[in-house]
Amino acid sequence: MKPLSVMLSMLAIGITSSAAMAQATSLPNVSPANSDLANRGAYIARAADCMACHGEDYTGGTAIETPMGGIYATNITPSKRYGIGNYSEADLKKALQKGRAPSHMLYPAMPYPSYSGMTDEDISALFAYLQTVPVYDQAPDYKTDLPFPFNIRTLMLGWNVLNIPSSTNREGLTEVQQRGEYLVNNLGHCGTCHTPRNATMGFDKSKYLAGAQLGHWYAPNITPDALSGIGSWSEQDIVTYLRTGELDQRAFAGGPMGEAVAHSTRYLKNEDLGAIASYLKAVPAIQTDDKVTAVDASRLPSPIDESITHDLVAQKDYLAEAKAEVANGSNSPEALYLATCASCHGVDGYGQPDAQYSPIVGLSSIRRERPDALVNMIVHGVEGSTNTSPIMPGFSDDLNSEQIASIANYVRVNFGGLTSSNVKAADVDRIAAGEDQRPFLIKYAGFLAILGILVAIIVIIFIIRAIIRSRRHR
Numbered sequence: 519m520k521p522l523s524v525m526l527s528m529l530a531i532g533i534t535s536s537a538a539m540a541q542a543t544s545l546p547n548v549s550p551a552n553s554d555l556a557n558r559g560a561y562i563a564r565a566a567d568c569m570a571c572h573g574e575d576y577t578g579g580t581a582i583e584t585p586m587g588g589i590y591a592t593n594i595t596p597s598k599r600y601g602i603g604n605y606s607e608a609d610l611k612k613a614l615q616k617g618r619a620p621s622h623m624l625y626p627a628m629p630y631p632s633y634s635g636m637t638d639e640d641i642s643a644l645f646a647y648l649q650t651v652p653v654y655d656q657a658p659d660y661k662t663d664l665p666f667p668f669n670i671r672t673l674m675l676g677w678n679v680l681n682i683p684s685s686t687n688r689e690g691l692t693e694v695q696q697r698g699e700y701l702v703n704n705l706g707h708c709g710t711c712h713t714p715r716n717a718t719m720g721f722d723k724s725k726y727l728a729g730a731q732l733g734h735w736y737a738p739n740i741t742p743d744a745l746s747g748i749g750s751w752s753e754q755d756i757v758t759y760l761r762t763g764e765l766d767q768r769a770f771a772g773g774p775m776g777e778a779v780a781h782s783t784r785y786l787k788n789e790d791l792g793a794i795a796s797y798l799k800a801v802p803a804i805q806t807d808d809k810v811t812a813v814d815a816s817r818l819p820s821p822i823d824e825s826i827t828h829d830l831v832a833q834k835d836y837l838a839e840a841k842a843e844v845a846n847g848s849n850s851p852e853a854l855y856l857a858t859c860a861s862c863h864g865v866d867g868y869g870q871p872d873a874q875y876s877p878i879v880g881l882s883s884i885r886r887e888r889p890d891a892l893v894n895m896i897v898h899g900v901e902g903s904t905n906t907s908p909i910m911p912g913f914s915d916d917l918n919s920e921q922i923a924s925i926a927n928y929v930r931v932n933f934g935g936l937t938s939s940n941v942k943a944a945d946v947d948r949i950a951a952g953e954d955q956r957p958f959l960i961k962y963a964g965f966l967a968i969l970g971i972l973v974a975i976i977v978i979i980f981i982i983r984a985i986i987r988s989r990r991h992r
C-alpha cells in the first residue's frame with residue numbers, strides 16, 4: 519500500500535466500525551454455492567499459499583530452479599488426465615504430509631517438509647475445496663526432467679528420513695502462540711525461505727528463522743533478536759506488515775515476500791496474523807552478523823516540500839539537471855541517485871504514490887550491516903509481486919560497480935539514516951558474482967550428500983544380505 523492509499527484506508531477506518539478493520543481482504547475462490555467445508559479449504563489454501571507455485575488458478579507451471587534443472591509445479595485442478603482429479607483424500611494427505619504422489623515421490627521443491635504437520639481436518643477441507651476449482655485439461659508447458667541420478671525420485675526417501683518433520687513443537691506456548699506456530703511452521707512454511715539450509719538441504723534447525731539467502735534475495739532474520747532480527751517490531755507491526763506488505767519508513771515486502779503477502783498473508787484473519795506475531799515473539803532470538811541499524815527518525819529526510827515530494831513536474835527539473843550532470847561525467851552520488859532512481863523513488867526517497875512507486879525511506883533493506891540485499895536489488899532489479907505491480911529494472915548494464923556502490927552509500931546514509939556507509943566497488947563485484955553461485959553450490963552439495971548417504975545405505979544393505987546368504991549356505 520502506498521501513502522495515498524494508506525491515507526485513504528485510514529480515512530475509511532475512521533468512518534467505519536472497528537469490525538470492518540478486522541476484515542482481511544475478502545477471499546477470491548469462495549462461493550456461497552460451495553459447502554462450508556470447501557470454503558474453509560479455500561482459506562487453508564491461502565494460509566498455505568498453494569498458489570505461490572501452482573498459480574491462482576492451480577494450473578501449475580511455475581519453475582523452482584535447481585542446479586540440475588527446473589522442478590515444475592504441476593496442475594492440481596481436478597482434471598482427471600492432467601491434474602489431481604483421480605486423487606482420493608488419502609492421496610492428497612500422502613502428497614502433503616509425506617511427499618508421495620500416487621505414482622511417484624515428490625521433490626521437496628513442494629514444501630511437504632512443512633506441510634507434513636498439517637492437520638487431517640485442514641487436509642479434508644482443502645480436499646473438498648480443490649474439487650470446486652475449475653478443471654484445466656492441459657499439462658503445464660514444461661515438465662520436470664532432471665538428469666540421472668536426480669531423476670531417481672525414490673532417493674527422496676532417504677532425504678525424508680533425515681529432514682521430516684522439519685520442525686518440532688515448542689513447549690510452554692499459549693494457545694494463541696500454538697496456533698501461530700502451526701501457521702508459521704506448517705501452513706505458511708515461512709522457514710522455507712527464512713531458515714538457512716544444512717548440508718543435506720534440509721532446515722538448519724539451530725538457525726531457525728535466522729535468515730537465509732534465496733538467490734538474489736535475502737530473507738531476513740525474523741527471530742526476536744534486537745540487533746539482527748525483528749526484536750524492535752511490535753506484534754502490531756508484524757500484523758501490519760503481513761497484512762499490507764509495508765511498514766511505514768521501516769520495511770517493505772518486495773520480491774518473494776511481496777508474493778507471499780499478495781497471495782497469502784493479506785487474506786488471513788486478524789486473529790491468525792496476531793497469532794503469527796505472538797509466536798514470532800516467542801521463538802528463541804538468534805543473533806547473526808547481519809545487524810540492522812535502528813531507524814533514527816531524526817536522520818531521515820522529512821517529506822518537507824509537497825511541491826517536491828508529490829509534484830512530478832517540480833521533480834522533473836531536478837532530474838533533468840542531474841541527468842545532464844551524469845552525462846557530463848559527474849560521479850556525484852547525489853546526481854547518480856537522482857539520475858538513476860529518483861524518477862521512481864522521488865528526489866527525497868518518498869516515492870511516487872500516484873504511480874505506485876514505493877517510498878524507500880527508512881526501509882530495513884537499506885539499514886542492514888551487509889549491503890547485499892540492497893546491492894542485489896540495484897544490480898538485478900525487482901519483479902513486482904503481482905502481474906499488475908510496477909517493476910524495478912536492474913542496472914548492471916547501465917552502471918559500473920563504482921557507481922552502484924556510490925548509489926548504495928548515498929541511499930543508506932540519506933534515506934536509511936546510517937551515520938556512514940562504506941560499500942566499495944569490490945563489494946558490488948562480489949555480491950553480483952557470488953550470490954548467484956552460493957545457494958546453487960549449497961544445493962548441489964546437498965543433493966550429492968543425499969546421494970552419498972543413499973549409496974552408502976544401499977551398499978550396507980547388500981553387504982548385510984551377502985553375509986546372511988553366506989550363513990544360510992553354510
Ligand code: HEC
Pocket residue numbers: 563566567568569570571572582589590591592594602610613619620623624625626627628629633644662
Ligand atoms: C513452493 C512451491 C509450492 C507450494 C507452496 C505448493 N506446491 Fe505443490 N508442488 C510443487 C511442485 C514443484 C510440485 C511438483 C514436485 C515434483 O515434481 O516432484 C508439486 C506437486 C504437488 C502435488 C502432486 C501432484 C502430482 O503430480 O500428482 C500436489 C497434490 C500438490 N503439489 C498440492 C499442493 C497443495 C494442496 C499446496 C498448498 C497446500 C501446494 N501444493 C503448495 C510446488 C509447490
Ligand code: HEC
Pocket residue numbers: 701702706707708709710711712732735736737738739740747748756759768769770771772773774775776778783794882883
Ligand atoms: C518465498 C519466500 C518467503 C516466504 C515463504 C516468507 N518470506 Fe518473509 N521475507 C522473504 C524475503 C525475501 C524478505 C525480504 C523482503 C524485502 O526486504 O523486500 C522477507 C521479509 C520478511 C519480514 C520483514 C523483515 C525485515 O526485517 O524487514 C517479515 C516480518 C517476514 N518476512 C515474515 C514472514 C512470515 C511470518 C512468513 C510466513 C507466514 C514469511 N515471511 C514467509 C521471503 C519469504
Ligand code: HEC
Pocket residue numbers: 769770771772773776855858859860861862863874875876878881883884892895896900901902903907908909910911913925929
Ligand atoms: C522504473 C522505476 C524504478 C527505478 C528507476 C528504481 N526503482 Fe527501486 N523499486 C521500484 C519498484 C516498483 C519497487 C517495488 C517492487 C515490488 O513491488 O516489490 C522498488 C523497490 C525498491 C526498494 C525496496 C526493496 C525492498 O523490498 O526492500 C529499494 C531499496 C529500491 N527500490 C532502491 C532503488 C534504487 C537505489 C534505485 C536506483 C539505482 C531504484 N530503486 C530505481 C521501481 C524503481
